[in-house]
Structure formats: structure tokens, C-alpha cells
Amino acid sequence: MTIGHPGGAPQGSLEQVPPFALPGEHFAAALVWLVLGAAGLVAVAPELAQGGFLLPHVIAVTHCFTLGWITTSIFGALYQLFPVTLGVPARSVRVGHATFWVLEAGVVALVAGTWWWHPALVAAGWLTMFLAVGGLAWNVLPQRRRAPRGRVIGLYVSAGHMAFGLAMAVVAARIGAELGWWRLERLGYLAAHAHLAVVGFATLTAVGVGSRLLPMFLLSHGHSEWPLQRIGPLVGAGLAAFAVGELAHVGALVVAGGVAMAAGIALYLWLGAAYFRHRARRALDPGLAQVAAAFGYLAVATGLGLAVLVTPGFHPRLMVSYAVAGIVGWISLLIVGIYQKIVPFLTWLHRFSARVGQPGVPRIAELTSPAAGWTAVGLLTAGVALLAAGVAAGAGAVARAGSLGFAVGTALLVAQHARLALRR
Amino acid sequence: MITPGGLDASEEAVYRQLKRVIDPELGQSIIKLGLVYDIGVRDGDVIVTMTLTTPGCPLGDAITRGVESVVGELPWVRSVHVAIVWDPPWTPAMIR
Numbered sequence: 001m002t003i004g005h006p007g008g009a010p011q012g013s014l015e016q017v018p019p020f021a022l023p024g025e026h027f028a029a030a031l032v033w034l035v036l037g038a039a040g041l042v043a044v045a046p047e048l049a050q051g052g053f054l055l056p057h058v059i060a061v062t063h064c065f066t067l068g069w070i071t072t073s074i075f076g077a078l079y080q081l082f083p084v085t086l087g088v089p090a091r092s093v094r095v096g097h098a099t100f101w102v103l104e105a106g107v108v109a110l111v112a113g114t115w116w117w118h119p120a121l122v123a124a125g126w127l128t129m130f131l132a133v134g135g136l137a138w139n140v141l142p143q144r145r146r147a148p149r150g151r152v153i154g155l156y157v158s159a160g161h162m163a164f165g166l167a168m169a170v171v172a173a174r175i176g177a178e179l180g181w182w183r184l185e186r187l188g189y190l191a192a193h194a195h196l197a198v199v200g201f202a203t204l205t206a207v208g209v210g211s212r213l214l215p216m217f218l219l220s221h222g223h224s225e226w227p228l229q230r231i232g233p234l235v236g237a238g239l240a241a242f243a244v245g246e247l248a249h250v251g252a253l254v255v256a257g258g259v260a261m262a263a264g265i266a267l268y269l270w271l272g273a274a275y276f277r278h279r280a281r282r283a284l285d286p287g288l289a290q291v292a293a294a295f296g297y298l299a300v301a302t303g304l305g306l307a308v309l310v311t312p313g314f315h316p317r318l319m320v321s322y323a324v325a326g327i328v329g330w331i332s333l334l335i336v337g338i339y340q341k342i343v344p345f346l347t348w349l350h351r352f353s354a355r356v357g358q359p360g361v362p363r364i365a366e367l368t369s370p371a372a373g374w375t376a377v378g379l380l381t382a383g384v385a386l387l388a389a390g391v392a393a394g395a396g397a398v399a400r401a402g403s404l405g406f407a408v409g410t411a412l413l414v415a416q417h418a419r420l421a422l423r424r
Numbered sequence: 425m426i427t428p429g430g431l432d433a434s435e436e437a438v439y440r441q442l443k444r445v446i447d448p449e450l451g452q453s454i455i456k457l458g459l460v461y462d463i464g465v466r467d468g469d470v471i472v473t474m475t476l477t478t479p480g481c482p483l484g485d486a487i488t489r490g491v492e493s494v495v496g497e498l499p500w501v502r503s504v505h506v507a508i509v510w511d512p513p514w515t516p517a518m519i520r
Contacts, residue, residue, distance in 0.1 A: 216478050216481070217449075219450070219477065221515050221516055280519070281450075345449065349482065349483070349486065352448070353483075353485070353486035353489070356446070356486050356493065357441075357493050357494035361446070363451045364449050365451065
């Protein structure tokens with residue numbers, strides 16, 4: 001008997017997908033960072049409620065999320081996504097493993113150097129991160145020029161990576177200022193850096209990757225695609241104006257850029273709602289409910305960001321609430337939701353895909369406990385709400401209660417993923 | 425989208441086998457999802473023309489192999505070919 005595919009191999013053929021170890025090691029390390037970040041949130045919650053965003057411990061915890069959880073997850077996802085969605089694999093799996101270890105070494109150095117405030121370690125972490133980002137850029141990004149499909153996703157990923165590079169360049173500029181080479185106002189630098197990283201890198205990458213993943217998981221058909229042509233340019237132009245305005249102290253540019261960014265994000269919220277509205281799967285599972293909650297936090301973060309932009313004076317607690325909603329509520333919970341979908345999916349693919357049609361093959365949903373999943377969603381979502389509210393109100397106890405809820409939800413989530421990984 | 429009416433005995437045997445191929449994400453058979461467009465059988469050579477819920481579906485390879493496996497279990501089958509097509513594109517309206 002012979003077998004074959006006269007219509008060509010199915011797109012997303014397993015032959016092009018990297019070994020499970022490559023995205024798997026990224027996802028495992030990212031989950032460790034999520035645990036560290038969640039524990040760190042409990043530790044720094046009172047400082048957050050006082051608006052202490054410049055404290056070393058707060059900066060260290062922030063980078064557990066931004067670099068450890070978010071960046072490591074995105075890097076792992078790109079190695080898995082490019083072959084499946086764009087039809088092109090990374091140049092080298094070996095380089096992929098190498099960039100993973102370099103990335104993790106860089107994040108460890110940066111977070112440890114910030115927590116114990118050791119500038120040499122921070123600088124070493126920055127340099128190591130630079131190598132990791134460059135390595136991933138070499139390994140993945142040029143491949144999109146050969147991609148037979150997924151042009152828009154490739155553009156968003158490239159734009160996100162460019163924003164990451166700029167966020168790192170702004171840090172380098174800050175180091176130069178510390179050394180007395182030039183002047184750079186600290187708050188302006190911080191605003192430019194944070195927005196380049198969270199809006200430019202994380203959010204633009206999420207828009208691109210999500211344009212493929214979310215309709216696929218929701219079984220969403222018939223929604224408009226045109227917002228994808230507008231969101232990137234709007235957010236990108238707004239971000240550029242905002243960052244230049246912050247660095248050069250041009251208030252009008254900051255406001256114009258902030259408004260353009262918010263308009264782009266509002267358009268993305270509309271698109272996100274369309275994904276859910278046009279879904280064929282009416283009942284949401286925990287992963288998709290977590291994604292929906294993350295979109296809710298994106299709306300909250302956008303409102304808080306505009307409030308920071310237009311409110312005269314310096315309001316550190318409002319700024320920290322904005323950061324909590326954006327970094328923990330939006331992008332971190334979005335990735336949590338995607339993990340709840342993609343980790344069981346990949347586990348099934350690698351354990352059971354060869355046995356399709358045979359008895360005893362479970363459905364993907366049967367690999368995890370819905371009760372544990374829903375409990376984690378509730379704890380994580382409510383935890384962020386309580387944390388952000390506690391920070392806004394200056395109530396340290398409330399902020400700590402919220403961070404505890406988030407930490408318990410994280411522990412539940414990680415235990416579920418660990419159980420899945422150990423399943424035979 | 426194929427329906428049992430109008431199939432000859434061998435095509436119907438293939439059709440029944442395909443009901444065993446379950447999309448693990450959606451929990452429905454590829455027949456119920458309306459993914460199978462045509463079944464052709466000639467002298468023991470089987471061609472299954474089908475689509476996937478979305479281009480670039482990461483389950484495409486697994487589902488294709490599942491089709492090959494279950495159809496290949498029929499004793500009279502000499503070869504199985506799976507043709508993945510995107511026209512007409514699949515929509516949720518094709519779910520039975």
C-alpha cells in the first residue's frame with residue numbers, strides 16, 4: 001500500500017516544525033520566570049502601592065515579567081510559529097538552543113543585578129541580552145522574506161523586534177547618561193523604554209501572532225482583516241512620536257504619539273472583539289476566557305494610559321496601576337491564556353498525533369482539568385484587578401492580597417503544565 | 425462536502441472509516457466537520473480530497489496521517505492519497 005499527498009503536503013507539515021525541545025525549553029523557562037515574577041509581586045506589592053516604580057526590587061520584578069515571562073515565551077513561540085504559519089523554519093535549531101541559553105543568562109544577570117543593585121551585572125545582562133536578541137533576529141527574521149504566506153504576521157514580528165532593539169538602545173543611552181556622556185532625563189527615558197518594550201515589542205508581536213492563533217482557536221470566520229493593515233502603522237507611528245517626545249522633552253509629540261498609540265490599540269480591541277463575536281465555538285474554555293480577560297485589561301490599560309497622559313502633575317500610583325494593567329493584566333495574562341491552549345496542543349501533537357483514528361486517543365481538552373483551569377483564570381484575573389486597585393488607592397494590604405491571588409493562580413497553572421509534561 | 429448518498433459500496437466503506445478520524449481540538453470527526461470533499465476509489469486506489477479548518481493548521485499532518493491509517497486498514501485498499509485543497513475554503517457552516 002502506498003500513501004501520499006497529491007495536493008501537496010499539508011501546510012504546517014511536521015517536517016518543518018522544530019524538535020519539541022526548542023519551544024519546550026523556552027516555555028518551561030518562561031513558566032519559571034512567571035513563578036518568580038508572581039512571588040516578586042507579593043514581595044513588592046506595598047512598594048507598588050506607594051508608587052515606588054524606580055525602586056530596584058520593583059524594576060527587577062518587572063523584568064521577571066517583561067524579559068523572563070514575556071520575551072522568553074515570544075522567542076519560543078516564534079520558533080514554533082514561523083514553520084507552521086509562515087511555512088519557513090528557523091535557519092538553525094542549534095542556534096535556537098544557543099540563543100535560548102544566552103537569553104536566559106542575560107535575564108538572570110539583569111534581574112539579579114537589578115534586585116541587588118549591581119550595575120556591572122546589569123550591564124553584563126544587557127550585553128548578553130543584546131547577543132540573544134541579535135541571535136534570534138539572525139535565525140528567524142530573514143526567513144520571512146522566503147515565506148510563502150503570513151506576510152502580515154511576519155511584518156508585525158519584525159516591527160516588534162525592531163522596537164525591542166530600540167528599547168535596548170534607549171537603555172544603552174541611559175547607561176551613557178549615567179557615565180556623564182550626555183544628559184537623559186530619567187522619567188522620559190523610562191517612559192520611552194517601557195512603551196517601546198511593552199507596546200512596541202510585546203503588543204505588536206501579539207497582534208501579529210494573535211491574528212493567526214486567536215481565529216484558529218476560536219474557530220472564528222468572517223471577521224474583517226483590514227484593521228491589521230492600520231493597527232501596525234498607527235501604533236508604530238504613535239510609539240515613535242511618543243518615544244522621541246519623551247527623550248527630547250517635546251510635550252506635544254508625547255501627547256500626539258500617545259493618542260495615536262491609543263487609537264491603534266482601540267482598533268485592535270475592536271478586532272479582538274470581532275474574533276470573539278465571529279467564533280463558531282460558542283463556549284469558551286479556560287484558555288480562551290483568559291485571553292478575553294486579557295483584552296479587558298488592554299482596554300483598562302489604554303484608559304489608564306490616556307489618564308496618565310492628560311492628567312497634569314506627577315502621579316506615580318496612577319502610573320504603576322497603568323503598568324500593572326498593561327504588563328501583568330494585558331500581555332502576561334494573554335500569554336497565560338495562549339499557554340493554556342498551546343501547551344496541551346503541543347503535548348497532544350507530540351504524544352498522540354501518530355495514533356489519530358486509533359482507539360484511546362484523547363481529545364486535547366481531556367489532557368487538562370477544566371476545574372483547575374477555571375480556578376487559575378479566576379485567581380489570576382481577580383488578582384490583577386485587586387493589585388491594580390490596591391495600587392491606585394495606595395492600599396498596600398489590598399495590593400498584597402491581589403498579588404497573593406495572582407501567585408496562587410500562577411502556582412495552579414504551573415502545576416497543571418508540569419502534570420501535562422510528565423504525563424505518559 | 426461529501427454526503428453518504430450516492431456513494432458506492434467501497435466509497436461508503438472509506439466514508440465510514442473516516443468517521444473515526446477525530447479533530448482533537450474540536451472533538452468532532454472530519455466527516456461531521458465537513459472537511460472531506462470527495463472520495464474516489466479505483467481498483468483499490470483511494471483518493472480522499474479534503475480541506476482543513478484553516479490554512480497552516482498545525483494538526484494538518486496528524487489528520488492526514490490518520491486518514492491514511494484508517495483507510496489503509498480496509499483489506500482491499502492498495503494505496504491511499506490525501507489531497508488537501510483550499511477551494512472551496514472551509515467555513516463553520518459546513519459543520520453538520
